[in-house]
Amino acid sequence: HIRRNKEYMERLGCTTTSSGLFQSPVQRQSNSPARAKGDRGRKRETSESTELPRRRSSRLLGKDVEYTSEDLDAVELFEEAEGLKRRRRSGAGSDGGEEAEEAEKRLEERRKRRQEEVLEITRRWLDESRAALLAVRVDDNGSGSKWKAEAERRWGDNVSAALSSQGSGRNEKHSLCWKTYVTSRLSQPPPPSPHSLLQEFYAHDTWRLLVCCVLMSRVSSWETKHACISAFFERFPTPTDLQRAEDLDKKVLEVIQPLGLFENRIKALMAVTTAFLCSARFAVDLKENKIYGIGQFGVDSYNIFCKGLTKCKPQDKTLASYCNWHIRTTMKT
Numbered sequence: 001h002i003r004r005n006k007e008y009m010e011r012l013g014c015t016t017t018s019s020g021l022f023q024s025p026v027q028r029q030s031n032s033p034a035r036a037k038g039d040r041g042r043k044r045e046t047s048e049s050t051e052l053p054r055r056r057s058s059r060l061l062g063k064d065v066e067y068t069s070e071d072l073d074a075v076e077l078f079e080e081a082e083g084l085k086r087r088r089r090s091g092a093g094s095d096g097g098e099e100a101e102e103a104e105k106r107l108e109e110r111r112k113r114r115q116e117e118v119l120e121i122t123r124r125w126l127d128e129s130r131a132a133l134l135a136v137r138v139d140d141n142g143s144g145s146k147w148k149a150e151a152e153r154r155w156g157d158n159v160s161a162a163l164s165s166q167g168s169g170r171n172e173k174h175s176l177c178w179k180t181y182v183t184s185r186l187s188q189p190p191p192p193s194p195h196s197l198l199q200e201f202y203a204h205d206t207w208r209l210l211v212c213c214v215l216m217s218r219v220s221s222w223e224t225k226h227a228c229i230s231a232f233f234e235r236f237p238t239p240t241d242l243q244r245a246e247d248l249d250k251k252v253l254e255v256i257q258p259l260g261l262f263e264n265r266i267k268a269l270m271a272v273t274t275a276f277l278c279s280a281r282f283a284v285d286l287k288e289n290k291i292y293g294i295g296q297f298g299v300d301s302y303n304i305f306c307k308g309l310t311k312c313k314p315q316d317k318t319l320a321s322y323c324n325w326h327i328r329t330t331m332k333t
Contacts, residue, residue, distance in 0.1 A: 003230070003234075005201065134204050148181075151185075157240055162277065163176055176280055184279075185207075186206075187203055187209070187305070189204060189305050190310050190326055193322055197318060198225070213294065213302075214265055224259065228256055239277050243270075243273055252269065284302045
C-alpha cells in the first residue's frame, strides 16, 4: 500500500518532498545505521537508494541478490521456529518440553515487537505523507480551467464526463463548477492510528477509499484482501484508467479473483467509478446519494476517513475501535 501511495505522489508531481517521505517501512530500517545481527555478529548493509525493492533475481538484474533487514528478520524467526519444531519432535523429556515452551514464548514476543515496530513506522510514514497526498495546486480564487486541470491531474481525463451529465443544453453543460467538483471529492482524513486499518492507507483519495470498501467486503483473509487491493491500484491507479480499460471484466477478474463475488464486485466498482467521475457534487449515503455496492460499512468508512466524522457509532468493530481511539487521543491533547 505504501508503494501505491508513492506512485500516487509521483503521478501528482510531488517531487519536492524529502526522500524519506517516499520510503516504505522496510527502507527506513534498511537505511538506518547497521546493527549487529544476533549471535552471528554480522552487520546488515544499508542502502542509499530511495527506490522500493524490485525483483531480486540476479538473472534479471545481473546483480547479486540483496536482502533487506525485514528479509533477515524473517529468516531468523523462521530458523528459530524450525528449531522449536525439531526439539518438540525429538521428545527431549520434561526439561526439553520446558525449554521448548520458553523458546515459543520468546518467539511470540519477538513477533509482536516486530509487528508493533512495523506498524509504528507505517503510521509515521502515513502521517508525514498526508500533506503531499492531499496537496492542491489551485488557490480558492483559481479559474474554472485551473480547477478542471486539477481534477484531471488527480483522476484522469474522464472527469470531462461530468459535463455531459449536466444535461443536453449548451448552457447547462457550462454551468458545471469545477471548484465544487474538486472540493467535494477531496478527502479530509483524521490522523493515522496505531491500528493501521486498510482504509487509512487510501483515505487521501475518496475513489480509492470506496474501492477498498468494495473489495474488502466479505473477505476474511487479511493477506488476500491486502494483496488484491494493492494489485488493483497498481493496474488501475485512477478511475479513468478503470473506465478506459479494454476487456474490462477480464482484466479486473485477473486481479480480484481470490476475493469471490466477481459479478457483484465488478458492478459495484463501475457504479462507484461512474458516480465519482460524473457527479457535479460528489457525496455518498444510503438515501439520495446511494451507490450500488456501498452499504453501511462503506458509508461509515467514507464519513470517518474522507470526511473526518469520527464521533459516529459505526456497527463495524474495527471502525468503532478506530473512532474510540481517535476520541481518546483528542481528549488527551
